[in-house]
Amino acid sequence: MIYETGPNLRQAVAQRSALFRLPCQEHNEAVTNGTSPPVCPVCGSAADVLTIRQFVDLLGAMHDDMMRRHEQYRRSPPRSRRGGDFGESGSGAESAEEEIAGVVLSAAFGLLGRAIGRRVRRRFDEQVLPALDARWQQQRQEQLAIAARYPELCGCARDQVAFLAGGSRTVSMSEVTGDLTMAQAESIVARLGGP
Numbered sequence: 194m195i196y197e198t199g200p201n202l203r204q205a206v207a208q209r210s211a212l213f214r215l216p217c218q219e220h221n222e223a224v225t226n227g228t229s230p231p232v233c234p235v236c237g238s239a240a241d242v243l244t245i246r247q248f249v250d251l252l253g254a255m256h257d258d259m260m261r262r263h264e265q266y267r268r269s270p271p272r273s274r275r276g277g278d279f280g281e282s283g284s285g286a287e288s289a290e291e292e293i294a295g296v297v298l299s300a301a302f303g304l305l306g307r308a309i310g311r312r313v314r315r316r317f318d319e320q321v322l323p324a325l326d327a328r329w330q331q332q333r334q335e336q337l338a339i340a341a342r343y344p345e346l347c348g349c350a351r352d353q354v355a356f357l358a359g360g361s362r363t364v365s366m367s368e369v370t371g372d373l374t375m376a377q378a379e380s381i382v383a384r385l386g387g388p
Contacts, residue, residue, distance in 0.1 A: 230242065231244065231345075231347045231356075231358035231359070233347075233349035233351070233352055233354070233356065234354075234356055234360065234361045234362070234363055235349060235352040235354055235363060236349065236351055236352050238349075238351070240351075241349050241350040241351040241352075242347055242348070242349050242350075243347065243348055243350065244340075244344065244345075244346070244347050244358070245336075245339060245340045245343060245344065245346040245347065245348075245378075246340040246344060248348060249333070249336045249337060249339075249340050252333075252336070253333060256329055256333075260326070263322065267314075267318060332372050335372075335373075335374060335375060336373060338375060339373060339375055339378045342375075342378070343378055343382050345357045345358040345359070346358075346378065346381070346382060346385075348366060353365060353366040353367065354366060355369065355381055355385070356385060357382065357385045357386070360385055360386060362384070362385045362386055363385075364381050364384055364385060368381075369381065
């Protein structure tokens with residue numbers, strides 16, 4: 194899976210940050226468990242920083258949302274399309290025969306398009322989506338293992354860098370291409386001066 198960067202990730206981080214700024218109901222003090230949030234060594238802020246575990250959880254939530262939206266789309270009735278038909282008035286047809294031919298062609302292309310669309314949709318639902326979901330589940334298990342092994346690994350969405358909590362070295366997020374594997378994580382942590 195290619196990790197999203199840019200506006201979508203920034204928006205997700207902002208939403209996550211907003212959840213943690215909700216007012217406390219039973220007390221007025223922050224619960225920190227004795228630790229402070231990791232601070233980005235580039236910008237000096239913790240506002241756009243995620244630990245690897247938070248990042249994995251965010252990706253999981255995005256995946257679950259995508260699956261929920263697809264299920265809603267799959268259950269929704271097909272939409273009818275109007276306009277742009279061959280037999281549409283003002284199409285420049287010069288005779289009644291051309292007008293009728295336009296209507297017949299429009300209906301034929303509409304039926305053909307719907308039949309192809311149904312077949313493609315069914316194939317996607319039955320074959321492509323389950324394969325993608327199985328691949329996602331494998332990736333998620335590896336990402337959870339990485340988060341368990343390197344909980345100090347963090348990233349800053351604003352500066353697009355990875356770093357170890359409390360460290361000063363950074364690695365550009367652009368160097369983390371494709372699926373984050375254990376081997377990549379080990380290499381990144383070694384470059385950052387980790388254990």
